[in-house]
Amino acid sequence: MNKILLEALDNALDNISADDPMETIIDSNGKDVDEDALLKELNTLFTPVLIMQSYEKDISAKSNADIAESGILTERNVINFDDESRMAQLIAVCSKLIARQKNTPAWQAFEKAAKVKKEAALKIQSEENDEAKTLAQKYLVMVSTTNLNSVARDAAQDLLPQTNK
Secondary structure (H helix, E strand, C coil): CHHHHHHHHHHHHHHHCCCCHHHCCCCCCCCCCCHHHHHHHHHHHHHHHHHHHHHHHCCCHHHHHHHHHHCCCCHHHHCCCCHHHHHHHHHHHHHHHHHHHHCCHHHHHHHHHHHHHHHHHHHHHHHCHHHHHHHHHHHHHHHHHHCCCHHHHHHHHHHHHHHHC
């Protein structure tokens, strides 16, 4: 879940920029930051992460048992995000927001790389869509019929109709 939230944060940072990163002119010398604007943006971007992480801390014993019973490793049962890790996430987001506002060369490189990554991901998804859909359907059928964990079976069964769209 945390990985998904962090990817969403990165995507949000990518999509907020109004300028085309391929045509941006570097101008970062001595530029001050607008702290109020950054705080407002952090409130929008990072507060959902804080809320979700808080909920994750309160996960029920039943859910933990289901995850453990499934026999798979998930981010939740491999990595437990403590306050130090959560603070590191917040600082990483703050760093990107400041760099973006200053329009530093590092930000421009990050933005260009994000654009290339997004375009490549979309191309791969488009090119492999039919095979991926078939593989996803086979996977969901396998989980819904053979997995020992009832939560996993039910989740796969619920998602299976989406593969026919």
